[in-house]
Amino acid sequence: MSLVYGLVTGLLFGILLQRAEVLRFDKQVGALRLQDMTIFKFMLSAIVVGSVGIYLLKDLGVIQLNLKATSIGAQVLGGSLFGIGWAVLGYCPGTAGGALGEGRIDAAWGIAGMLAGAALHAWAYPFLKASIVPLGDFGKITLPQVLGVSHWVVIPIFAIVVGFFFWLFEKKGL
Template identity: 60%
Template sequence: MIKLLYGLITGIVFGFLLQKARVLRYDKQIGALRLQDMTIIKFMLSSVLVGLVGIYALQDAGLAKISVKSTQLGANILGGLIFGLGWGLIGYCPGTAVGAVAEGRWDALWGIAGMLVGAALFAEIYPFLKTTVYTWGNYGKLTLPQLLGLNHWLIIILFIAGGLALFRFFAKKGI
């Protein structure tokens, strides 16, 4: 039960930060899709980098265990295409759609409805996908540090350096 409570608290904090960063706004979503406004990209990249450090620090301290899912290129590519198509059509990604509804933007309900329909369709066609798409490019449980044979902290430092360079580039371009 305590894990559920931690998840709820984390979700509330993340939702609050989404709202404060103004990434729930439709104009920010469209700006990101058109590569004209990097607010969402910067927010998500910051979240990924902080999460990367946090998860590995917790794992190294023995407080968490990372559960790596199989790398399945077919499923990842198909899922990414569907996600991108939905985001492009409705102008909200799943998290921002829920946040936008919480702010009173009822157009985002179409995104939530689409997610529910998509989840139902996925559940129906999963047996077919499992024997087809999920077998394309299946590399098993693989992480970048394992693939490169390097310590995970070296990879994390490289990602942070890359992220900071990207932030600097966005600042110079004014986006």
């Protein structure tokens, strides 16, 4: 049954990506050049809705959070590789799959690169775990834990900040 849930949510995600037009190359390049905020608005909306949903389910006892440790070294290296790949290909991993689904064959190269990168990561993981992951290792933390407040304080403040940026983006025509 979990495979069915995965298929349904994947299809819904793909439909949302397509409807929001974030699969378009010009939207991707516009985001990278900070000239079109469509992708950022899509991602920030998902973060706000996801935060509310996840923490509501957690508070109701339906789910348990299984946090991954925060490592600045891993974040910097992984984020840099992600950004370089996005800039070179013109798609991020989620949009590459959607673009391929729309028939854009160029996205297949990105997907092949992601698979090759995953294989390289698996091969290099022992080295990375010993040398990169310990750099800036903060353990399993969340922003509310760092601030010493409830997540229901952080989430509405974050939503207000996101709303302000949406207003600003719209005002600037982005």
